[in-house]
Amino acid sequence: MNAPIHHPFRDVVDQAFKNLPASPDYIPCVTTGWDNTPRCKRRGIVFEGYSPELLGEYVHKAVLRNRKVGGDNFIFFKAWNEWAEGNILEPDTRFGLKPLEAVAAALKS
Numbered sequence: 001m002n003a004p005i006h007h008p009f010r011d012v013v014d015q016a017f018k019n020l021p022a023s024p025d026y027i028p029c030v031t032t033g034w035d036n037t038p039r040c041k042r043r044g045i046v047f048e049g050y051s052p053e054l055l056g057e058y059v060h061k062a063v064l065r066n067r068k069v070g071g072d073n074f075i076f077f078k079a080w081n082e083w084a085e086g087n088i089l090e091p092d093t094r095f096g097l098k099p100l101e102a103v104a105a106a107l108k109s
């Protein structure tokens with residue numbers, strides 16, 4: 001591989017949970033992004049185009065999936081503050097509180 005693989009975050013959201021078995025025994029996991037190129041260099045993977053709005057859609061999709069399979073409303077988040085690889089949910093200078101506000105709105109929907 002000569003360059004990192006880039007995936008639009010929009011595609012990540014669109015494809016989310018499609019391969020997750022339709023059982024309440026499986027809990028959806030949401031990520032806020034990914035970029036491991038600092039560690040993996042050219043073998044890295046990058047999710048591009050993350051936004052709080054897409055995160056809200058992603059969480060909403062997880063909530064709907066749980067309702068559909070009759071599971072509890074548990075959702076895993078990949079990370080709260082994995083700064084080295086771009087998994088950041090805590091407030092930052094780029095988005096402020098918007099990611100947390102998007103999660104709260106999606107959970108209320």
